[in-house]
Amino acid sequence: MALFRTRIIWLVVLLGLLVLPFFLPNFRVFQLNLMIVYAIAVLGLNILTGYAGQISLGHGAFYAIGAYTAAALMAHAGFSAYATVPVAGIVCFIAGILMGFPALRLGGHYLALATFALAMAVPQLLKYKGIAAYTGGVQGLVLSKPEPPFEFRLFGIALSEDRWLYFVTLAVALPMFWFASNLVKGRMGRAIIAIRDQPIAAGALGVNLAWVKTMTFGLSAAYTGIAGALGAVVIAFVAPDSFHSFVSISLLVGVVVGGLGTIWGALFGAAFIQFVPNIADEISKSAPWAVYGAILIALIYVAPGGVMGALKKLNPGDAK
Numbered sequence: 001m002a003l004f005r006t007r008i009i010w011l012v013v014l015l016g017l018l019v020l021p022f023f024l025p026n027f028r029v030f031q032l033n034l035m036i037v038y039a040i041a042v043l044g045l046n047i048l049t050g051y052a053g054q055i056s057l058g059h060g061a062f063y064a065i066g067a068y069t070a071a072a073l074m075a076h077a078g079f080s081a082y083a084t085v086p087v088a089g090i091v092c093f094i095a096g097i098l099m100g101f102p103a104l105r106l107g108g109h110y111l112a113l114a115t116f117a118l119a120m121a122v123p124q125l126l127k128y129k130g131i132a133a134y135t136g137g138v139q140g141l142v143l144s145k146p147e148p149p150f151e152f153r154l155f156g157i158a159l160s161e162d163r164w165l166y167f168v169t170l171a172v173a174l175p176m177f178w179f180a181s182n183l184v185k186g187r188m189g190r191a192i193i194a195i196r197d198q199p200i201a202a203g204a205l206g207v208n209l210a211w212v213k214t215m216t217f218g219l220s221a222a223y224t225g226i227a228g229a230l231g232a233v234v235i236a237f238v239a240p241d242s243f244h245s246f247v248s249i250s251l252l253v254g255v256v257v258g259g260l261g262t263i264w265g266a267l268f269g270a271a272f273i274q275f276v277p278n279i280a281d282e283i284s285k286s287a288p289w290a291v292y293g294a295i296l297i298a299l300i301y302v303a304p305g306g307v308m309g310a311l312k313k314l315n316p317g318d319a320k
Helices: 002-023 026-053 057-075 080-101 107-125 129-135 161-183 188-196 199-204 211-235 245-258 266-283 288-302 307-314
Strands: none
Touching: 002 026, 002 161, 026 057, 026 161, 026 188, 026 211, 026 245, 026 266, 057 080, 057 107, 057 129, 057 211, 057 245, 080 107, 080 211, 107 129, 107 245, 161 188, 161 211, 188 199, 188 211, 199 211, 245 266, 245 288, 245 307, 266 288, 266 307
């Protein structure tokens, strides 16, 4: 009976997600698209930081690499927007593996500084004149949003480009959340958590520390790169200055706000990243970031374990 009730709840949630964009104006749908994109990126970082215990301040770099991979393929190679997403994931997976090698010898704040250096370097590299023909240099690249493949109306509202992209991003996000959930519950997830908590004991029990750490970094980067590619498609524009180091910090904020070591906390963290700056700007035009900081401090004070930590205290058996 409990299983049947759970399936009914998930079915209702799914139906709600499918009709939601037709109740919102295009701009709100656009914001919702970005929230889903950020949720994928935050989830990727949470796998590395929350589950593996490796602090990264450089995931904005992987987000930028994924975005520029998609943009360059669309602008110069004639790729469709949909085909660029898996390519961006593969490129960032390789980049994450390469970054994972030095991570084997670094930890804590040393790893954080090394990854922060990466986040600082990538936007400058994207401006390099030698590759400006592919990246657009400081001007960036302007893209075209994919049009809906068919005409459709619901409640008299047409399926616009942003509404279509909502379904695209949702179709990418749902299996990625499902995969991450199964990953952390499986053998690989247990190895990741064991290395985080007791690396010496994990090694003694036969866990290959180097392989697990490197693959975790690569997988985390792949998630963020896929998010970057989707973000480029949703915004239809990329420029180096859009990927400054604050992107990396924002993703880490999203991880902490949602809850370290949680899967669905990525949704709450992404909502914070997307909507709280706008709320802060509406409250104070002169000092929006002061309001943002106050909201963040208040949230951490009220829920030190993140939103999922607070939900777990309210319903110990439900929040995961």
